[in-house]
Amino acid sequence: MTVKPTTPAPTGAHVEVRPGAYADSVTLLQVSRSVQQVPGVAAAQVAMATPLNVEVLTGMGFAVPADATPNDMVVAIRLVDESDGPLAAALAAVDAALAQASRGPAETGAVAAPRTTGAALRGAPPGGVALVSVPGGSAFVEAMDALDAGFDVMVFSDNVPLEQEIHLKRTAAERGLLVMGPDCGTAVVGGLGLGFANAVAPGPVGLVAASGTGCQQLLALLDHAGVGVSSALGVGGRDLSEAVGGLSTREALRRLDQDPAVELIVLVSKPPAEQVADDIGEYAATLATPVVQALLGPGLPDLTAAAEQVLARLGRSVPSWPVAGTASPASSGRFLRGLFVGGTLCDEAMLVAGQAVGPIRSNIPLSPDLALGPDLHHDGHTMVDFGDDALTAGRAHPMIDPTLRLEHLARAAADPDTAVLLLDVVLGHGAEPDPAALLAPALLAPALREVRRPVVVSVVGTAADPQGRDRQVAALVEAGAEVHLSTAGAARRAVALLPTGGVA
Numbered sequence: 001m002t003v004k005p006t007t008p009a010p011t012g013a014h015v016e017v018r019p020g021a022y023a024d025s026v027t028l029l030q031v032s033r034s035v036q037q038v039p040g041v042a043a044a045q046v047a048m049a050t051p052l053n054v055e056v057l058t059g060m061g062f063a064v065p066a067d068a069t070p071n072d073m074v075v076a077i078r079l080v081d082e083s084d085g086p087l088a089a090a091l092a093a094v095d096a097a098l099a100q101a102s103r104g105p106a107e108t109g110a111v112a113a114p115r116t117t118g119a120a121l122r123g124a125p126p127g128g129v130a131l132v133s134v135p136g137g138s139a140f141v142e143a144m145d146a147l148d149a150g151f152d153v154m155v156f157s158d159n160v161p162l163e164q165e166i167h168l169k170r171t172a173a174e175r176g177l178l179v180m181g182p183d184c185g186t187a188v189v190g191g192l193g194l195g196f197a198n199a200v201a202p203g204p205v206g207l208v209a210a211s212g213t214g215c216q217q218l219l220a221l222l223d224h225a226g227v228g229v230s231s232a233l234g235v236g237g238r239d240l241s242e243a244v245g246g247l248s249t250r251e252a253l254r255r256l257d258q259d260p261a262v263e264l265i266v267l268v269s270k271p272p273a274e275q276v277a278d279d280i281g282e283y284a285a286t287l288a289t290p291v292v293q294a295l296l297g298p299g300l301p302d303l304t305a306a307a308e309q310v311l312a313r314l315g316r317s318v319p320s321w322p323v324a325g326t327a328s329p330a331s332s333g334r335f336l337r338g339l340f341v342g343g344t345l346c347d348e349a350m351l352v353a354g355q356a357v358g359p360i361r362s363n364i365p366l367s368p369d370l371a372l373g374p375d376l377h378h379d380g381h382t383m384v385d386f387g388d389d390a391l392t393a394g395r396a397h398p399m400i401d402p403t404l405r406l407e408h409l410a411r412a413a414a415d416p417d418t419a420v421l422l423l424d425v426v427l428g429h430g431a432e433p434d435p436a437a438l439l440a441p442a443l444l445a446p447a448l449r450e451v452r453r454p455v456v457v458s459v460v461g462t463a464a465d466p467q468g469r470d471r472q473v474a475a476l477v478e479a480g481a482e483v484h485l486s487t488a489g490a491a492r493r494a495v496a497l498l499p500t501g502g503v504a
Helices: 025-036 051-059 084-101 117-122 136-148 162-175 212-224 247-257 274-284 303-313 343-357 403-414 435-443 469-478 487-496
Strands: 013-019 041-048 072-079 129-132 152-155 186-189 192-195 205-210 229-234 264-269 291-295 335-340 382-385 418-426 455-460 482-484
Touching (some): 072 084, 152 162, 162 247, 205 212, 212 229, 212 303, 212 418, 229 247, 291 303, 335 403, 335 487
Parallel strands (some): 205 229, 335 382
16 A cells, blocks of 8 residues: 655654545544554554544644545554554554454455445334434434434434534424434433443333433432333433423423333433423423433532432432542642543532532533633643543544543643542443553553542443443552542542642
8 A cells, every 4th residue: 555655743653644545433443442552552543534533633743744635544653652663563453453344244244234324224123213323414414314214313423513403303303203312322222222321220210311421320320229220311412402492302201201111200411501491390290200300500419419319209218329449638739630521420520519619610611701721721620521522523432432531631640730630430331341441550650649649530330331340440449549439429529638628
């Protein structure tokens, strides 16, 4: 294959362009992750040279040749040092992974997948759910094809324009169909987990979630209390915004109200538009099945308190929420730094911690005046959601690829103003298979161990999750973290470990 010459790159970086080479984004994500495991490789990104991907690569410090086109593949590798051995091994790993991915159905014995959404739907039984997971700019057409075929749709894709979401949901409402998403990360339908769903037993609770990780937090807490969930219908984080008006939330509530297996409905959301929340509350009051609202916001219960309300409504006892490991109070620094993969968990932590420490700046701020700049740094308390659309454009969600968060963790650990680190680890089907394998070594870095900076982690998951929740917790505790099942509990503990005891 012809390789275009590169432009000068930073020390330890190698960038090459492979004209005419192509692989889809999922394949290239898998290739990138394989290369990152090669000894001596600090970072690796293999992607098509689309404008968005070039922007991401540039932001990572790679110099992409100006004449690269979207039809070219870019291989970008940063080495720990400038040794030739790791680079040769990394490039060999790229070639091997691409060769493995290119094996077609004839070679593997597999049946070729349908090439279009329409072809897939024609071969599927009616009345099912179509899962759309394509770049956000292409999701609308695929979702409309599914609605036209009479299917409910789960739009896993993020970065879908708001006006397209509204059109999809209005169309679905007219036809008695349900659009879950866009950016719907978690759902349980007919006992089958979709997206980043946790492994839970069926039970009397049905969830409607305008929040993926908020849904997962409730799944994990209820599972620990021995309460199962029959259905979890994600509706997308913008559904309770003023613009969307709860279109999918109403349909999801209606469906769960008609499900004889559901004794109690829980509506969970990141902070909603006030009028929309009031309207949905009035609608919920007309249903035969009782509805518990777990809506985050100032002065409202956190998700752990909401789980306790659910248990009380069901007549179940409230367990103690597990904590493993014990962190010592911070010996230096001034500020709390939160690094999250879950947007709702970040919101919840800001609401909980902010009561004690005062304003917290974020890329998903609770008020516009608290917005972080593009460098995601501020001389104060900060919390960052690395799953926000602006940070996942051109890259995988941090629950799949933790590279960006690990880079910022190293920066926060090296910052002398950092006093306490607060993180989340979210388990479940579809998420990173062994998150502790990369996070635990990062927590053992000298910047954290030589200067006592306590690390508090919430691990959101169940014992039956494929990552092995207990194994993940044990690895993080071994690395020095204090681990909670409750994100709200973790946030309160992080505040308590600040040198000032969390006094603003």
